[in-house]
Amino acid sequence: MTPNLNLWLIPILPLAGAAVNGFFGKKSSRQAVTIVGLFFSGAAFAWALGVAFRFSSLEVPYQEYVAHWIRSGNFAVDFAFYLDQLSLVMLLVVTGVGFLIHIYSVGYMWEDSGYYRFFSYLNLFMFFMLTLVLANNYLLMFIGWEGVGLTSYLLIGFWFTKDSAASAGKKAFIVNRIGDFGFLIGLLLMVQHFGSLTFTQVFDQVKPMSPENAGAGLLTAIGILLMVGACGKSAQIPLYIWLPDAMEGPTPVSALIHAATMVTAGVYMVSRSHVIFERAPSALTVVAVIGTLTAFFAATIGITQTDIKKVLAYSTVSQLGYMFMACGVGAFSAGIFHLMTHAFFKGLLFLAAGSVIHAVGGEQDMRRMGGLRAKLPWTFWTMTAGTLAIAGIPGLAGFFSKDAILWRAYQASWAYWLVGVVTAFITSFYMFRLWFMTFFGQYRGEAAAHADHGSHSAHDAHGHGGIHESPRVMVIPLAILAILSVIGGYVGVPGSLGGSNRFDRFLGPVFRSTVPAESSQTQMGEKGATEQTTEGTEPKEEPSKELMFTAISVAAAFLGLGLAWLLYYRSPDLPARIAQRIAGLYDVVCHKYYVDEIYAALIVKPLVNGSTSILWQGVDRKVIDDTVNNAADGARHVSDEVRHMQSGNLRSYAGWIAAGAAIVIAYMVWLGVAR
């Protein structure tokens, strides 16, 4: 008998916070809103911690039934929660990082008139995200999935009076719909073929299938459709375009939703469905290729961006690509490991960037920053930790997780590994570029900031003079995240570096491969005979080779650091000359490969034109409107003719009556005669 964990409290607490702040926040003071917002998200975190401490005594997976939802014939979906190692990791990341960002937001949003609204949305987001993570079936997960999309929309468009923010919110929502559509079809396929959406039931039915004839493409189809959903939510090619625009939202939102938690939902979903993906090699290949391409392309775009948040946005897209690459090569636990460390260091980087933006009065353009190292010591040091972590400098969180992914990618195909290492180099380069441009050299903001005050500083402006360090309420979360970014990787030190990869082993039971080992090589007969963990077989690989690859990726990181130092610290006029030399390529990359323009030309414009000329002018006006109008016109014309009968002349009425009576009588008489 396992103890009752009351898991339902974890999502419900933030929902209560959202309700309280949403309904009563307008009238209450900022202090009250703060207490409510922090209390409920903090309570969820505390409860999640409590669950984590009792986790070892649990029967895993732990399931908790709350209420009926849908009962239709044999098909049943309940409000029920599911906890295993994977959800526990996600749970702690979401509540932990979420709570820190809540604290940070107190400082960042204090001056904003929508303060209560912000906390209400933020708590609502926590509710949906936790529902997504804890659901025991795909449908409940889908609710969370849609819910985080909704709150993402609300928070991107938080400053909805600004046109760009409003349209960025719409863009994010609409692009997400495309992915959600694929996800939904995948779910319907599951309902049709497995008659259930509950994780355990679906996976139990999938498990007996072998990868060779996995339901005649059924699993591949489901896998690819799920991946389409993941592409939308996690900003992968071809649906990544919404994430950079999402930076219109307040910076804590970018940190929480568009870096640390929501965008990783796709990775979580793919990992959760690993039973399906393992049996659909083609779908896995799709995942890996999309991830790899996204990692590379987004990284290259990141080089040319000058908006500090945009750089981080493309970096997020790129890192998510890494995670999908990991999932695609079957290294789910490495993907989740990177998800966790990424949540730490990317959350940190965004918050630090927010602190910088806050300090310079709303300026986001790195070309107008510089030399902030001495003025913002806390921000500088925490951001340094984050930058080192993401760049993969040995000893920090990003190093271990990225290394785990690259090693597993190499085992699958050297092509993934090569792109991965190049991306690691680019990542290191653009991150240090950001770092050098922001904190070193001369401050370039003063004159420029006065020139066009208002365009950039419209929303983040806090009405103060001089550059100053952020208040303590913002610095403390930064410091905690910085510590996590530094030490977070030590839970997963690989064997080749003298560790035991505890993280990998912790997640092992979840991702224990259910595919009969090496059944593709040996004959089909003995399937199920050898249930081995692919994760478990790994340490057999030669550690020296793994060390060599580690050294290569470390070299790539330092190369990026060196190049950035050369270009943006030692001779800052060099980049402009290089950009001039390769002007064509630079333009293409700077305009994000014109992907937005291509989409606009290929999809948006035909859609708008088709809607205008065919649906609006054609169908709506010519068919629907004209049917109604013609019916009315016809009735009027007929009435115009017929109303002449109503002459108002009494004697003509009498005449008609007499004539009618005469006709009736004549008819009766004729009837009588005929008889």
Added chain:
Amino acid sequence: MVPLSYYLVLSGILFACGVCGFLIKRNIITIFMSIELMLNGVNLSFVAFAAHWHQLAGQVFVFFVMVVAAAEAAVGLAIIISVYRTRETLNVDQVNLLKL
């Protein structure tokens, strides 16, 4: 004994005269009289049938018709007088305020 058909033909002629008068005449008094003529034409056929079938129902109907006709005459003449007082004419073609 006069056969039933004679009464019916006379009744029909009276009724037709009433209808024609109603349709042709303009003076409201004449129209009123035409209506009385129609009513009495019908009354004649009622009593003729009553006598022919030896049943009293027809005669009872006639009394009802006469009562209604008397009431109608009272109300109708009152209306006619008030119309004449207000419009100084009894020509129905000129009493057309409600016409479209």
